[in-house]
Amino acid sequence: MTNTSQEDLILGARLRALRERAGLSQRALAKKTGVPNSTISLMESGKTNPSVGALRRVLDGIPVSLSEFFEFEPEMEKTTFYAAEDLPEIGKGRLSLKQVGTDLLGRAMMILYETYEIGADTGRVMYVHEGEEGGVVISGRIEITVDDQRKILGPGDAYYFDSKRPHRFRQIGPEPCVLVSACTPPTF
Amino acid sequence: MTNTSQEDLILGARLRALRERAGLSQRALAKKTGVPNSTISLMESGKTNPSVGALRRVLDGIPVSLSEFFEFEPEMEKTTFYAAEDLPEIGKGRLSLKQVGTDLLGRAMMILYETYEIGADTGRVMYVHEGEEGGVVISGRIEITVDDQRKILGPGDAYYFDSKRPHRFRQIGPEPCVLVSACTPPTF
DNA sequence: TCGTCATGTTCAGAATACTCAAAATGTGAA
DNA sequence: TTCACATTTTGAGTATTCTGAACATGACGA
8 A cells, every 4th residue: 555655745746846946857857867757756746655776866867965855854853951861871891981962963062971980991002083072070080191191080180182192091990980071073 | 686786885884873873773773763673774784775764764763864864975282181170260159160271262162060059040141152062960950941941950961952042051959060061162 | 501681684475666658638839 | 629749647567675573693691
């Protein structure tokens, strides 16, 4: 059963509008792209839920990028508040990273609530990447190495450096270390 | 014949990266979206040319918009460590803001260690400015108003929003509230 | 080692998008 | 009206996605 959905109708209407604005008929677009005109017809009338590949080939002929094509979709409002237990945990082993928000794409920063268990260490291989990062230690102690600088930070202490400088984090002392950090851009 | 195409492989790899960054397993995402985990598996391994509808439902669960998803790329030695007592305090009155670093010019972010004493309030006039901001509550409770959304956050809770949305912070309860925040760019 | 849990992959069948061809529908001119 | 042409829609068969269950693997304790 072909279940003409609301989304398919909107998608089809938009495709039709774009095609017509380009001054192309279904057949002309079909010839240009290799996609049968019947396929285009079905898409435009919302009678089908097109595959990404087919839609891509059709849009190439107009031409419109997939990203542009979907910009009309109502942007879902990004979440603002996060309960403590809802922060997605992306850490593993002795290092727990709770990330503020899952939808990093399109955001400027990534904010993390980090817990370093006893012995946690980002490892001998130093991290090097684009961006800048900084943070504040909440409890416990941590040794941070940046370039050839090494420092042990405690509660209230903070840091900030360019992520291109090789860096390493290592928990120190008898209690876990908790810190809040931010980095930009949110690459990982 | 399943003709694993280059595009499907790229699309799949990107989907997998986004899902993993959100800290979700294929099954968790399947449960959240109603799309079988097998479908997600096939998409990610590039063994299928997914329909727009299926892809949309999967992306909604991450969440990432279709438009963002298809945005394929085409297209000094500053101080590093800061002792707790050296963080410059720029707050006044009941609100104490300890800033990580003094040399904000040329930096991408500003990181703050904020203490809201009893009754502290950024005021009835809501803040509106360029940039994005987010943070994690360490102790105490705070009421955050963004647009017409209002929420009380406690230890471990977090927030993130576009600073153009009018916002206000107000300490709540019998103990001061401490939080670590970051904003970009570091305008103030 | 075994069991248990969580993860990703594979399979055969059901559902449906895709294709090619032909049938409607529309448009303008004589 | 009639023709000629162009455009979109429809239909039947094929190809492929989608589904649900089973399979395979890895991690972690008892």
